[in-house]
Amino acid sequence: MGQTLCICSRGSLTIDNKRYYFIQKLDEGGFSYVDLLEGVQDGRFYALKRILCHDREARQEAQTEVEMHQLFSHPNILSLTAHTFVDRSGKSEAWLLLPYISKGSLWSVLEKLRDKGSSMPERRILHILHGICSGLKTIHERGYAHRDLKPTNVLLDEDDRPLLMDLGSMNKARIEVRGSREAMTVQDWAAQRCTISYRAPELFNVESHCIIDARTDIWSLGCVVYSMMFLEGPFDVVFQKGDSVALAVQNSVVIPQPCSYSEGLQSLLSSMMVSNPQERPAVGWVLDQVQDLRTRSPNTHTHMV
Template sequence: MGQTIGFSFVDLVEGVKDGHFYALKRILCHDREGRQEAQTEVEMHQMFNHPNVLSLVAHAFVDHGAKTEAWLLLPYMRKGSLWSVLEKLRDKGSSMPEKQILQIFRGICSGLKAIHDKGYAHRDIKPTNVLLDEDDRPVLMDLGSMNRARIEVRGSREAMTIQDWAAQRCTISYRAPELFNVESHCIIDERTDIWSLGCVLYCMMMLEGPYDLIFQKGDSVALAVQNPVSIPPSCRYSEGLQMLLSSIMVSNPQERPNINWVLDQVQDLQSRSPNTQTNMV
């Protein structure tokens, strides 16, 4: 029933009073640092009240002798993750209509904008961290890796610390190029999320992440992300959507757009698509 995510378990529970279903995430805190991390995750949830960022219904810290568990009660999304939806499409030999891609992607961007507007970055955007409700409303989850958007790296020791942290917390095939080899004097900002967002868009179009196969084959993702992403010639989506993908997945973070620009482009594509009426929000 419970699925293990690092040191956490997620169970489906039913509310006695309201009959609603919830996801109960139990995080095992092995030490004070672990407890602090769980506390931070709780605080990150509490910072947002946005339809595209997963809300926290309630939380508690439960002590078992020396060990502590953090319990986070979260809304249960029946459709599951974006990844599970894409996997089902792939198994059927089907694909996601462009209109649906744009609708879901726009929601993901709105949630990310809310996070960036508060001066934070998510740092682990990927299809398994996007939940979908019945109406295809996407919700960003797993706020445990979030931190301040702007990280100033001063010196090689700090660079290594960030690099090690990224290796643990930022999923390899969705990790931005600048996190593989962190430079000694640089600024890492929220545009690491924009790269990951591009990987998610690619995944919605191709039903697999751009670097999933490279990782599975055991080849170097660090090397692969230095080159512009290649869109397979067989891609059937509009030129506009393909251009959006290419403009998001830019290896140099300085040339990568910010979330407002991406959101503008998505809305522009939505207004240009054939059945405009249904796209009006």
């Protein structure tokens, strides 16, 4: 898939024998760029993620991200429309063509709520959480973990349907660590690929003999739920102040009180944010709890103290 490419003229390019117009730049990261394209044939908008591959290892990582997208066809996991690898002026780039979601990320929605001095209604939190859990459950059932779940990696479409994105940090859910060298390898990898303020405690100081599993995602999921409730992650302030996140995650997360959300939602959040991974639930259990809370949740719940 995706070996055909030409930049036909300024402002237009071809991927997989289909032409697209370049509209504008959307985002820029350390080693990637995201551009907005419009399909010439279908008139739809797409996001083109261009990953700079400086070496063979980076190219392999981009290839892995492509393969992760291709593994899943799920309404809550962002699909891959097309891809190709491009060599431009001696440098290799991976191009991933993705559907464009105009509403943006969950984080951008939370920022807007914060700016307005508003909050997210409980029913909306549960609706979004249900979709995230559905996508995550599918990933876990296939034996993988996302490893970098955070509000900026969840897109929301016009119906508030969440889509998990940025699958570049995904790997096998179960990692058996045998010895200090392997532990340091996993720890270094996590430091590079798993965002610090959403990273599970067991990934900060990896023990010499242990098993890392999909419950790293449950911790991150708890951080996402907290951010929907309080419009910032539980460790965002710790990180911003320059204090030790590694130390902070060893303690139980305290839910700010008074809290206007239901006891059920607060209890669910607490169950996910347990520093010992063995005591965290599986995503299937979380999904069941969310479904139960949705049946009991009031229709209006807009104000937080």
